[in-house]
Amino acid sequence: MRILVFDSGVGGLSVAREIGKALPGVGMDYVADLAVFPYGALEPGVLIDRVLSLMETALAALDPAALVIACNTASTLVLPPLRARFKLPIVGTVPAVKPAAEHSRSRLASVLATPGTVKRDYTRGLIDRFGGDCRFTLVGSMVLAELVERAVSGESVTDAELLAEIAPCFVEEAGRRTDTVVLACTHYPLVLDRLRALAPWPVEWIDPAPAIARRVATVTAGAGRSRDEGAPHRFFSTGRRPVPAMLDAFGFEDGGDLFAGEALKIARG
Ligand code: DGL
Numbered sequence: 001m002r003i004l005v006f007d008s009g010v011g012g013l014s015v016a017r018e019i020g021k022a023l024p025g026v027g028m029d030y031v032a033d034l035a036v037f038p039y040g041a042l043e044p045g046v047l048i049d050r051v052l053s054l055m056e057t058a059l060a061a062l063d064p065a066a067l068v069i070a071c072n073t074a075s076t077l078v079l080p081p082l083r084a085r086f087k088l089p090i091v092g093t094v095p096a097v098k099p100a101a102e103h104s105r106s107r108l109a110s111v112l113a114t115p116g117t118v119k120r121d122y123t124r125g126l127i128d129r130f131g132g133d134c135r136f137t138l139v140g141s142m143v144l145a146e147l148v149e150r151a152v153s154g155e156s157v158t159d160a161e162l163l164a165e166i167a168p169c170f171v172e173e174a175g176r177r178t179d180t181v182v183l184a185c186t187h188y189p190l191v192l193d194r195l196r197a198l199a200p201w202p203v204e205w206i207d208p209a210p211a212i213a214r215r216v217a218t219v220t221a222g223a224g225r226s227r228d229e230g231a232p233h234r235f236f237s238t239g240r241r242p243v244p245a246m247l248d249a250f251g252f253e254d255g256g257d258l259f260a261g262e263a264l265k266i267a268r269g
Contacts, residue, residue: 002027002226004064008039009149011187012070013250018213028233029062035239038145039073040114051078061258065223072184073114076122089219095123095184096208098130103204104180107134110169113184115140141165148187153243163198170200182206
C-alpha cells in the first residue's frame, strides 16, 4: 500500500514521520508545492484551485490508497472540494483546538499558525465548538514556516528569529499564563526542540501528527497492493528540488519531475 502526503513545503514531513511509525510497511509519496510556497498568504480561491489541480495530476500518476493533506492552511479550505472530486479516503490536518482545550489548566491556550489558518472561519468554528471556557490567542506568523524551510535545508536561522515568531503565544493575564500552544502548521514540529528551549516558560506543545497517523491507519485498513508497491518513499516537488541531505534525514528519495507541465505562476493576494 502507498499513501500520498501533500503540503506546500517540507512541513508535511512531520506528519509523514508519524505515518511511518504507525504503518512501518507503508510506502509514501510526498508532494511539496515549493514553486508556490508559502500558502499562508494566498487568497482562498487561488489556493483551492491550485491544490485541486496538483492533486488531479498526482493522484492519476501515483494511485495511492489514501491522500493526506498535511497542511493546515490548505485543509481548513480544501477538504470539501477535494472529497467532492476524488473518491479515495482523504485525511486532513486542522488545528488541534479540542486536545488543547482538554489539556489546558490555566484556560489560556494559543494557536500558532500561518496568517491564512488563523483567519479561517474553520478555525474560529473549532474554537466555538471545542474551546469551552478556554481563551485562545490566535498567532498568525508570516515567516515561521519559511524559517523552518531554511533550517531544515541546513541554512542558519537564529534563536532571535524564532523567538520573535513564538513570543506572542505567551500571554500573562491576571496571574495566569498560557500553558498550551497548538502547533497548527505542520512545519513547526520540525523545530520543536528549539521552540521548547526558547519558550519564555514551559508549555505543552500540541502536535497533531500522531493522531493523523492513527487516522490514516484506520482509513487504510484492508487496502490492497498499490501500483508501485515496494518502491522507496519518494519526494516530488514543483519548482526547486529539495536538498538531498534533508531527504535522507527523512528517508525519502527525490522522485523526479512529476509536475513538469504545471503552470507555476499564480496570483497572490
Ligand atoms: N505547512 C503548512 C501548514 O500546515 C503551511 C506553510 C505555508 O505557509 O505554506 O499550514
